[in-house]
Amino acid sequence: MCLSGSWGGLELNTVRFADWMRQRGWPVQVITLAGSPIATRTTELNLPVVALRNPWKAADVPAAGRLASLLRGFGTRALIVTRNGDLGLAVLCKSLRLPGLRLVYQQHMQLGLAKRGLVHTLRYRALDAWLSPLPGLARQVLEKTRFPAQRLHVVPLGIELEKFAHAGLTQAQARQQLNLPLPPGAVLLGVIGRLDDGKGQDFVVEALGVLRVRCPHLHVLFVGEATRNEGNAYQQAVLARVQQLGLAEVVHLRPFTLQPEVAYRALDISITASVNETYGMVTIEAMATGLPVVASAAGGTLELVADGRTGLLYPLRNQAEFCAAIERLLQEPGLAARLGQQAQAEALATYSHHRQCALTEKVLHSLG
Numbered sequence: 001m002c003l004s005g006s007w008g009g010l011e012l013n014t015v016r017f018a019d020w021m022r023q024r025g026w027p028v029q030v031i032t033l034a035g036s037p038i039a040t041r042t043t044e045l046n047l048p049v050v051a052l053r054n055p056w057k058a059a060d061v062p063a064a065g066r067l068a069s070l071l072r073g074f075g076t077r078a079l080i081v082t083r084n085g086d087l088g089l090a091v092l093c094k095s096l097r098l099p100g101l102r103l104v105y106q107q108h109m110q111l112g113l114a115k116r117g118l119v120h121t122l123r124y125r126a127l128d129a130w131l132s133p134l135p136g137l138a139r140q141v142l143e144k145t146r147f148p149a150q151r152l153h154v155v156p157l158g159i160e161l162e163k164f165a166h167a168g169l170t171q172a173q174a175r176q177q178l179n180l181p182l183p184p185g186a187v188l189l190g191v192i193g194r195l196d197d198g199k200g201q202d203f204v205v206e207a208l209g210v211l212r213v214r215c216p217h218l219h220v221l222f223v224g225e226a227t228r229n230e231g232n233a234y235q236q237a238v239l240a241r242v243q244q245l246g247l248a249e250v251v252h253l254r255p256f257t258l259q260p261e262v263a264y265r266a267l268d269i270s271i272t273a274s275v276n277e278t279y280g281m282v283t284i285e286a287m288a289t290g291l292p293v294v295a296s297a298a299g300g301t302l303e304l305v306a307d308g309r310t311g312l313l314y315p316l317r318n319q320a321e322f323c324a325a326i327e328r329l330l331q332e333p334g335l336a337a338r339l340g341q342q343a344q345a346e347a348l349a350t351y352s353h354h355r356q357c358a359l360t361e362k363v364l365h366s367l368g
Helices: 009-023 037-044 061-074 084-096 118-125 135-144 171-177 201-214 233-244 260-266 281-289 319-331 333-350 353-367
Strands: 030-032 049-051 078-081 102-106 129-132 152-154 187-192 218-223 251-254 269-272 293-296 312-314
Touching: 009 030, 009 037, 009 353, 030 037, 037 049, 061 084, 078 084, 078 353, 084 102, 084 118, 102 353, 129 135, 129 353, 135 152, 171 260, 187 201, 187 260, 187 281, 201 218, 201 233, 201 319, 218 260, 260 281, 269 281, 281 293, 281 333, 293 319, 312 319, 319 333
Parallel strands: 030 049, 078 102, 102 129, 129 152, 187 218, 187 269, 218 251, 269 293, 293 312
Antiparallel strands: none
16 A cells, blocks of 8 residues: 555555565555556556545544455455555554454655654554565664564565666667767766755766866766656756756756666666665666666665775765766776676675565565
8 A cells, every 4th residue: 555646766666566466476456546656557567456545644534444445345464555654544444444454564764753652652563564675774663663673574675686687788779779879988977766856966967067077078867757746946957057067968868767777778887866865776776787886875875885895985965075986987997897796796686576575475474
């Protein structure tokens, strides 16, 4: 269940996970908002999807009744909730209508403030399992809540890594497919992900202006669209700054795609410039592709990228350190290749969608 009208990493991962579990033989039903991007994508995948309205949030007793009816109709024994904001409704449904329902929270975001008060404690007590994608996030759960440790499990969010590791395209073919008219010898940096001030495209543009003075062969590719329902003011501001800096010929913008592996294959270096990425799926995808990653040392990225082994980290929004990392990779191609190889091995061993499904199945079977 994910009652979100947006379309970002959380929503995309929710649909992907439902499809993977269906492929493994589980009867799966997706519960979401009518007309939402989740509903659209779920329908495209021929997954069973039902709509649910929840106008009164955690106190919505009628919605809890409607949810119970949907669950009974499908014969649901376990409900996996992927959005924190939907936990209140799920717990209300279990408490009032379906006491035997197994509730599992698949965490995608950091907790933020401590949640050790009575309301959160009672809500979390109704959960049968909590799946955290990283060890650090699991430690945060224990520190900031009263959730019992025996019900907490580390289950990395998975990616279909094979399509990134074995895209079947050369770099030249990928660039041609993306219609990137790059001159011979061009080095392409890339930020894959929605255009949002938390993702740092503005920072990359400013740094590119500095880097191009010493490295005139650098180009940047942005792939993504503005955050749903938040307008495109940030995107317009970034593009205006590109024009002001005279970078219009070397900054390339392409829309969101369901084939991101093509974009990664076109790159030489992948950049994660996020202010605070809870769990950087794009970082993992870049690692699986075998790209050297230059990433901001913030949030969950610190657990994904081992500095000097699977990528290079720089202090958040520190332009000098970022530029130094990029120039180091340009000057040391052997280092770039080694980082990419080691990153790919780490990604394939840890973040496969097969592993996420298997670990989740183990938890579900343990609940009975």
